[in-house]
Amino acid sequence: MSNYCGRLAPTPTGLLHAGHAATFRVAHARARAAGGRLLLRIEDIDPDRCRPEFSAAAIEDLRWLGLDWNGDPIFQSARREIFLAAWRRLRDGGFIYPSSHSRREIEQAVGPSDEEEAIFPPEWRQSPDAALAWNAPAGTNWRFRVPDGETITFEDGRKGRVEAVAGRDFGDFVVWRRDDVPAYELAVVADDIAMGITEVVRGEDLLLSTARQLLLYRALNAAPPAFYHCALVCGPDGRRLAKRDAATGIRALREAGWRPEDV
Numbered sequence: 001m002s003n004y005c006g007r008l009a010p011t012p013t014g015l016l017h018a019g020h021a022a023t024f025r026v027a028h029a030r031a032r033a034a035g036g037r038l039l040l041r042i043e044d045i046d047p048d049r050c051r052p053e054f055s056a057a058a059i060e061d062l063r064w065l066g067l068d069w070n071g072d073p074i075f076q077s078a079r080r081e082i083f084l085a086a087w088r089r090l091r092d093g094g095f096i097y098p099s100s101h102s103r104r105e106i107e108q109a110v111g112p113s114d115e116e117e118a119i120f121p122p123e124w125r126q127s128p129d130a131a132l133a134w135n136a137p138a139g140t141n142w143r144f145r146v147p148d149g150e151t152i153t154f155e156d157g158r159k160g161r162v163e164a165v166a167g168r169d170f171g172d173f174v175v176w177r178r179d180d181v182p183a184y185e186l187a188v189v190a191d192d193i194a195m196g197i198t199e200v201v202r203g204e205d206l207l208l209s210t211a212r213q214l215l216l217y218r219a220l221n222a223a224p225p226a227f228y229h230c231a232l233v234c235g236p237d238g239r240r241l242a243k244r245d246a247a248t249g250i251r252a253l254r255e256a257g258w259r260p261e262d263v
Contacts, residue, residue, distance in 0.1 A: 004036025005198045008062065008069060009188070011043045012054035015249045016061050019203070019233035019241040021263050026230050027201035028067045039195060040069040045076045045083075045187055048179075061250040065260045074195070076187060083182040086190035086220060087137050087175065090144070094128030095219045096175055098140040119171035122148065138180035143172040144215065152211040157228035159204065164211035173212050185209060189216040197225050204229040205240065 008024050010016060031038035042058065044050040059073060090096045101124055103117075110118045125145060134140075148167030156162050164170060175186040182190075192200065200210075210227055217224040232240040233248075241248050253263055 002035045003198060004031060004034035005039065005196050006031040006034075006036065006201060007039045007041050007192070007195065007197055008067065009041045009043050009202075010058040010062075012051060012058055013046070013049045014054060015251050016058055017233075017241050017248045017250060018253065018263060019248070021065055021250055022233050023201065023203055023230045024062065024067055025065070026228070030199065030201060030228065036198070037070040038068075039071060039197075040073045041191065041195070042073055042075045043184075043187070045080075046181055047077075050077075057251065061254075064254065065250070065263065076191060079191060079194075080182075082190050082194050083187055084137075086186055087142070087182070090175065090186075090216075090219055091131045091134065093219060094131070096142050096144050097126040097128060097131050098134060099124070099126065099143045099172075099174075100140055100178075117170070117173070119167070120173075122167070122171075125172065137176040139178060141174050141178050142176040144175050144185075144212070144219070145172055146170065146212075146215060152214055154210060154214060154224075154227060156207075156210075157199070157226060158231075159207070159229055162207055162210070164208055166211075166215070170208055170212055175216070185212050185216060189213050189220070189222075192225060193217075193220065193222045199226040199228060201228045201230065203232050203240075205232060 006027050008027055010020065028038060040059070040062070042055050044055055055075070087096070101120075106118045106120055109121050120143060146166035150166045151163050152166060153161065153163050173185060174183045176182050207229055210229070214224055234240050235248065250263060
């Protein structure tokens with residue numbers, strides 16, 4: 001077995017659809033072609049949106065598709081200490097700061113934006129010293145201070161060279177939420193480091209997230225994995241599939257008589 005280690009990482013906020021099947025099939029194929037390991041990580045850290053029945057359905061649907069993995073499923077909800085340790089390292093290193101501003105306040109301050117998230121106003125940043133007064137992250141949002149003007153570059157396994165400019169394409173981003181839940185960016189980086197992931201395979205809608213996450217890898221003094229961003233599966237209207245598109249759900253396709261190879 002090689003040193004390759006990949007992961008399947010469904011979020012149990014709904015049933016898996018054909019787009020998930022396409023991405024997970026690529027992840028599975030790349031891990032097996034490399035002669036490496038493939039782990040299953042259920043990203044269920046958000047208690048308000050994630051439900052156990054969706055976790056169980058994801059595991060069942062993946063098995064029905066013929067996708068296997070090494071070891072037992074790993075649940076992010078049981079790995080809080082890993083995320084807290086990463087938060088402490090970022091706090092102690094001066095990379096993050098507490099921020100009470102809501103998304104609505106940010107949008108009102110900067111106006112309409114075509115980006116997925118409005119750029120956080122730099123003048124609202126707090127000093128890194130403000131973070132040292134906090135022993136725990138609960139009670140406020142925590143943002144990572146991006147190096148304004150720096151071009152973040154990586155070589156994607158499918159897309160080739162990808163670039164994003166910090167402060168222009170994305171701003172200071174949330175790593176921990178005021179409701180005491182680690183944000184996606186922090187959780188996946190901390191977990192991928194802890195699990196020894198060598199390649200992340202996911203949809204190309206997360207290209208900008210990869211740029212953010214590379215800054216977290218650097219701040220945590222960890223080598224980043226390789227990345228492979230798959231093309232998105234779109235519906236007849238040209239929009240990428242979402243969990244609300246019930247007709248393309250793996251469960252619905254199964255009930256309609258589809259076979260795994262059809263999906």
